[in-house]
Amino acid sequence: MGVEIKYHSGDSTLHGYYVAPQSHGPAPCVLVVHEWWGCNDYVKRRADMLAEEGYAAMAIDLYGDGKTASNASEAGELMGTLLSQENAVLERFKAALDVVKSQVEVDPNKIAGIGYCLGGAVVLNMARAGLDLNLVASFHGNLSTPSPAQPGTVRAQVAVFHGNDDVMIPEEQVTAFKKEMDDAGVDYHFVGYEGAMHGFTNPLATERGQNNELPLAYNEEADIDSWNQLLKLLSQI
Numbered sequence: 082m083g084v085e086i087k088y089h090s091g092d093s094t095l096h097g098y099y100v101a102p103q104s105h106g107p108a109p110c111v112l113v114v115h116e117w118w119g120c121n122d123y124v125k126r127r128a129d130m131l132a133e134e135g136y137a138a139m140a141i142d143l144y145g146d147g148k149t150a151s152n153a154s155e156a157g158e159l160m161g162t163l164l165s166q167e168n169a170v171l172e173r174f175k176a177a178l179d180v181v182k183s184q185v186e187v188d189p190n191k192i193a194g195i196g197y198c199l200g201g202a203v204v205l206n207m208a209r210a211g212l213d214l215n216l217v218a219s220f221h222g223n224l225s226t227p228s229p230a231q232p233g234t235v236r237a238q239v240a241v242f243h244g245n246d247d248v249m250i251p252e253e254q255v256t257a258f259k260k261e262m263d264d265a266g267v268d269y270h271f272v273g274y275e276g277a278m279h280g281f282t283n284p285l286a287t288e289r290g291q292n293n294e295l296p297l298a299y300n301e302e303a304d305i306d307s308w309n310q311l312l313k314l315l316s317q318i
Contacts, residue, residue, distance in 0.1 A: 083128060085147075086139070090169075090176040096147035097177060098125045098140040100132035101186040109191035109215075109315070110137040110181045112174070114200030116283070117156040119149030123283055124197065134312060137187045141177040143170060143203070153293035160199060174207055191215055193237075193315060197282060198222055201241075208237040208267075215318045216240065218311050220282050224250060224258035230265035239269040240314055242307035244277030248296050272310065274303035282307060 083100035098120065102108045111131050115124045124140040131138035142148075143163055150156035163169055174194075182189040193216040196204040201222015208217045209226060211234045218240040239262065243255065255273070262269045280286030281300040290297030 088176055088180045090173040093145040095142040095145055097142055098128055100128045100138050102132050102135045102137055104135050107188035108137045108186055110187040112177055112194045113140045114196030114203045116198040117160045119144050121149045139181050143173050170203055208235050208239055221279050224254045229261045230267055232265050235267045239267055241271045243273045244281045245273045245275050247279045249279045277303040
């Protein structure tokens with residue numbers, strides 16, 4: 082089981098969920114960034130799953146005070162407030178990075194970031210910003226950016242797991258992303274899943290999509306395969 086860690090960015094108090102691995106000695110660490118629903122049980126479970134594989138992990142809180150949303154209206158409001166604050170995402174991610182680097186179980190030179198939906202876009206942007214991460218992996222995250230990666234700035238290996246039937250992330254965005262990565266000389270891994278829609282890794286996605294009239298759906302096959310591919314990439318770095 083993990084523990085709650087409170088940390089700060091500016092005037093905001095953030096509530097992370099940290100899990101140490103069973104292994105002895107400093108371990109690689111993975112930061113897990115939440116969907117627009119907030120740092121809820123879903124991303125905390127992902128952190129637990131990583132700890133079971135021998136990694137330290139922390140589900141981070143981008144909204145502050147551990148706020149989560151129960152419907153799309155609340156989620157949109159929380160996300161909108163976050164994105165309206167200049168540099169808030171970058172500073173709050175950096176604060177989480179500092180927290181995990183200070184944990185005795187963590188090897189500060191081996192840190193990755195993974196994210197889902199909103200979190201997927203966040204970790205890609207952290208890579209674009211040149212943060213010192215070994216790997217970032219986006220699951221059904223937005224791929225567009227106003228600040229494209231520049232040659233020599235991205236230190237991380239980049240992985241994207243995308244649903245080919247995701248109407249929230251159209252094909253033009255995928256094409257532009259691949260061109261951006263190629264132009265910047267980034268080492269990236271892109272997987273598109275036929276029949277997979279937005280939110281395909283979250284078992285609650287189908288129900289939430291129906292309740293909120295959103296094109297979301299869980300896809301067990303894509304979920305399992307993308308997770309196994311993530312573990313393979315993590316083991317390689």
